[in-house]
Amino acid sequence: MIxxxxxxxxxxxxxxxxxxxxxxxxxxxxxxKKYNGRIRMKEDPIITQGKLRTEWERD
Structure with missing residues (x-):
């Protein structure tokens, strides 16, 4: 294209x-932003975040 x-x-x-x-x-x-305030969680989001972050730690 010129x-x-x-x-x-x-x-x-x-x-x-x-x-x-x-x-x-x-x-x-x-x-x-589409999902802001729409996800219903059964437990505290801070607890869920902690579980996800420690899932890779070795015992």
């Missing part, structure tokens, strides 16, 4: 070229 930016281009022309060069990025990451 895009030509001429000297004295307007702001709208520059923005149109930028949109072609850099299309909107898709957020591939995990959206944790």
């Amino acid at each position: 895009l030509i930016l001429k000297d004295g281009a307007t702001t709208k022309e520059i923005e149109a070229i930028e949109k072609k060069l850099f299309p909107e990025t898709v957020n591939i990451g995990f959206d944790a």
Whole structure:
């Protein structure tokens, strides 16, 4: 693809070229806010976190 930016281009022309060069990025990451306050836990989250962190420790 060849895009030509001429000297004295307007702001709208520059923005149109930028949109072609850099299309909107898709957020591939995990959206944790989606689950904020929705997970029901049977025990205290601090206890669960402690169990998960000590699971790799050797006796």
